[in-house]
Amino acid sequence: MKTLLRLLKSTAFRLSLVYLLVFAVFAAALLGFVGWQSRLLFNDQLSATLNAEARGLADTFRLEGIRGLVDAVEARSRDPGGGVYLLTTFNGEPIAGNVAAIPTQSLESEGVYRLPYVGETSTDGGNRAVSSREAIAQVFHLPGGFRLVVGRDVEDQLDFQEVIRRASYFAAALVVLLGVFGGVYISRRVLRRVDAMSDTSQRIMAGNLAERLATDGSGDEFDRLARSVNAMLDRINELLHGLKEVSDNIAHDLRTPLTRLRSRAEDALRQTDDPEGHRAALEATVEEADSLMAVFTALLQIARAEAGSGDESFEPVDLGAVARDVADLYGPALEDASLSLAIDIADGCVVFGDKALLGQAIGNLLDNAITHAGNGEGDPSPLSLSVAREGGRVILSLADLGPGIPADQHDHVLERFVRLEASRSRPGSGLGLSLVAAISRLHKGTIVLRETERDRDPPGLTVMLSFPGMSSK
Amino acid sequence: MARAPFLRYALSMKILVVEDDREAAGYVAKGLTEAGHTVDQAADGEDGLHLAREGAFDVLIVDRMLPKRDGLSLIAELRDEGRQTPVLILSALGDVDDRVTGLKAGGDDYLTKPFSFVELLARVEALGRRGVPRDSETVYRVGDLELDRLAHRVTRAGRSIPMQPREFRLLEYLMRNAGQVVTRTMLLEHVWEYHFDPKTNVIDVHISRLRGKIERGFDRPLLHTVRGAGYTIREDAP
Numbered sequence: 001m002k003t004l005l006r007l008l009k010s011t012a013f014r015l016s017l018v019y020l021l022v023f024a025v026f027a028a029a030l031l032g033f034v035g036w037q038s039r040l041l042f043n044d045q046l047s048a049t050l051n052a053e054a055r056g057l058a059d060t061f062r063l064e065g066i067r068g069l070v071d072a073v074e075a076r077s078r079d080p081g082g083g084v085y086l087l088t089t090f091n092g093e094p095i096a097g098n099v100a101a102i103p104t105q106s107l108e109s110e111g112v113y114r115l116p117y118v119g120e121t122s123t124d125g126g127n128r129a130v131s132s133r134e135a136i137a138q139v140f141h142l143p144g145g146f147r148l149v150v151g152r153d154v155e156d157q158l159d160f161q162e163v164i165r166r167a168s169y170f171a172a173a174l175v176v177l178l179g180v181f182g183g184v185y186i187s188r189r190v191l192r193r194v195d196a197m198s199d200t201s202q203r204i205m206a207g208n209l210a211e212r213l214a215t216d217g218s219g220d221e222f223d224r225l226a227r228s229v230n231a232m233l234d235r236i237n238e239l240l241h242g243l244k245e246v247s248d249n250i251a252h253d254l255r256t257p258l259t260r261l262r263s264r265a266e267d268a269l270r271q272t273d274d275p276e277g278h279r280a281a282l283e284a285t286v287e288e289a290d291s292l293m294a295v296f297t298a299l300l301q302i303a304r305a306e307a308g309s310g311d312e313s314f315e316p317v318d319l320g321a322v323a324r325d326v327a328d329l330y331g332p333a334l335e336d337a338s339l340s341l342a343i344d345i346a347d348g349c350v351v352f353g354d355k356a357l358l359g360q361a362i363g364n365l366l367d368n369a370i371t372h373a374g375n376g377e378g379d380p381s382p383l384s385l386s387v388a389r390e391g392g393r394v395i396l397s398l399a400d401l402g403p404g405i406p407a408d409q410h411d412h413v414l415e416r417f418v419r420l421e422a423s424r425s426r427p428g429s430g431l432g433l434s435l436v437a438a439i440s441r442l443h444k445g446t447i448v449l450r451e452t453e454r455d456r457d458p459p460g461l462t463v464m465l466s467f468p469g470m471s472s473k
Numbered sequence: 474m475a476r477a478p479f480l481r482y483a484l485s486m487k488i489l490v491v492e493d494d495r496e497a498a499g500y501v502a503k504g505l506t507e508a509g510h511t512v513d514q515a516a517d518g519e520d521g522l523h524l525a526r527e528g529a530f531d532v533l534i535v536d537r538m539l540p541k542r543d544g545l546s547l548i549a550e551l552r553d554e555g556r557q558t559p560v561l562i563l564s565a566l567g568d569v570d571d572r573v574t575g576l577k578a579g580g581d582d583y584l585t586k587p588f589s590f591v592e593l594l595a596r597v598e599a600l601g602r603r604g605v606p607r608d609s610e611t612v613y614r615v616g617d618l619e620l621d622r623l624a625h626r627v628t629r630a631g632r633s634i635p636m637q638p639r640e641f642r643l644l645e646y647l648m649r650n651a652g653q654v655v656t657r658t659m660l661l662e663h664v665w666e667y668h669f670d671p672k673t674n675v676i677d678v679h680i681s682r683l684r685g686k687i688e689r690g691f692d693r694p695l696l697h698t699v700r701g702a703g704y705t706i707r708e709d710a711p
Contacts, residue, residue, distance in 0.1 A: 283700075290589070293587055294670060313573060325667065333678040336678055355667075359667045360669035360670070363669060363671050
């Protein structure tokens with residue numbers, strides 16, 4: 001009972017009911033039209049036949065007189081078929097024909113009528129009355145007061161109409177039956193898949209996050225739905241994973257500086273009689289807190305960039321102009337780090353994005369160059385920043401000739417908090433490149449690391465960011 | 474530590490702090506009072522709106538998330554009524570979009586929590602000085618240093634000092650806020666028009682170059698570093 005109720009409430013069932021109704025109306029209209037048209041055609045043909053026949057009999061009367069007409073009527077009356085003939089005197093006395101009785105008032109005036117009549121057939125000389133039938137007949141008044149009725153029996157036509165009507169009923173019953181069963185069958189099939197999906201979703205909600213909706217590879221609507229839901233689940237899983245990673249990293253990497261901060265404050269508290277020492281300790285504490293805050297901000301930025309679509313704040317940005325601005329900002333700092341920056345920027349490198357985030361990304365790359373590729377007091381080491389269009393994309397690349405990163409570590413350094421052994425002693429949170437990677441992902445771009453000159457030692461590092469370009473107007 | 478210079482140079486202002494976190498509001502009010510300003514406090518949006526209408530404040534400090542009426546709607550309401558009091562928005566939401574939304578709603582400056590007090594003070598005082606029509610002055614002067622905004626020329630004691638365009642804008646911004654502390658982020662926002670965190674001391678290097686140009690060969694320093702805060706340009710040492 002419950003299943004039936006659910007079935008009745010299902011969309012598929014309602015849809016099939018609607019289809020059924022539409023189809024039934026269509027079938028009824030079609031059958032009705034066929035019936036109506038065939039009747040019309042039959043009537044037209046009939047009246048033409050009656051007319052011609054009557055005219056023939058009238059000619060006979062004119063040429064051969066009443067005797068000739070009586071003979072002709074008698075002759076035709078004996079023909080098999082549905083002919084109805086009657087010749088009467090002016091007061092309705094039958095003279096010839098195959099009609100036993102006919103309403104006399106219908107003979108009063110000329111015209112075409114649908115008449116009930118009682119026919120007679122002559123068998124073995126004796127006339128036998130048959131049951132009342134219906135005919136379409138034309139009544140003529142002939143000179144001399146004779147009335148001539150020429151008609152055709154229409155009982156056959158009525159039978160035919162009856163057949164059509166019965167066929168319609170049968171068809172209607174069949175349509176309804178097929179529709180109901182078809183609807184039930186289809187909705188059961190559909191419901192089974194929907195039920196399966198909803199069961200799986202329940203299990204996923206209950207915490208079984210690895211579960212996915214079943215696909216049958218048919219590529220139908222359900223398959224497509226299942227596939228997009230699965231893709232959504234994958235994405236959610238990724239985000240959850242990212243979130244977990246962030247919290248793990250925060251727990252792990254913020255603990256160290258927090259401990260340092262706390263020990264410093266405790267140490268200052270122990271030295272009770274040293275105001276200068278207290279002051280220095282407090283200042284160091286504030287600095288430590290600031291750098292902690294910076295790490296925290298960077299983490300949040302990464303998380304936001306990875307989670308968001310960001311599109312609402314996006315606008316067309318000339319990446320070349322941003323690169324030039326940031327290079328200008330970093331210019332003196334690069335010189336101090338003994339890096340000589342060469343800039344090669346093409347016109348019209350427009351991307352759809354956020355100016356501040358793109359600036360941050362380029363700034364982080366230059367920060368990295370200063371930290372890792374700077375040549376200290378030595379001769380300036382070359383550093384080249386270029387922005388160019390390649391096909392439909394805008395490529396920004398920064399190439400240094402610093403120590404570089406071993407090729408097998410290239411993917412690894414894009415992760416959060418990764419600092420290679422060699423650089424642990426230098427300042428930095430290990431978030432710089434992962435923020436760049438997150439920003440480029442947010443801009444639907446890609447990040448590639450490679451060696452600047454493979455055969456050189458050290459090989460240097462080139463970071464290439466590739467963004468979808470916009471046509472510059 | 475860095476308070477004395479503010480105390481000595483800033484005009485005393487009447488400031489309204491609309492913040493629901495009592496402790497945070499207390500610190501801000503204490504610091505502003507010590508810097509020589511008069512501070513009123515409101516703990517929710519309705520109260521803040523009421524006070525802002527009644528009192529003639531020089532600057533409003535408004536938290537974004539407030540009970541009863543949020544900060545942005547408070548600001549929008551004041552602006553609708555034609556009140557132009559400068560507003561500094563405080564927010565725990567820090568991404569770029571929030572910043573843009575805040576400034577669009579009628580805020581004049583935006584500061585993300587957690588912030589350092591010196592940053593807040595520097596920004597509040599810069600906002601308060603907006604009333605002073607410095608934009609109409611064509612020549613800024615600090616001691617014997619002169620910057621002609623129309624001729625794009627800098628002279629000290631009558632001697633011309635050649636400047637790169639960016640150096641000129643940096644000095645212009647510092648001199649426009651002469652006597653006031655400007656922070657590194659304020660410089661980044663106003664001179665480079667970017668809002669992000671450079672990890673290395675990129676601004677410091679620009680400042681030290683600028684300092685070299687306007688002080689080398691002269692005996693008195695003008696461009697001073699305010700520890701833990703930023704920079705200030707003024708005739709006497711802070």
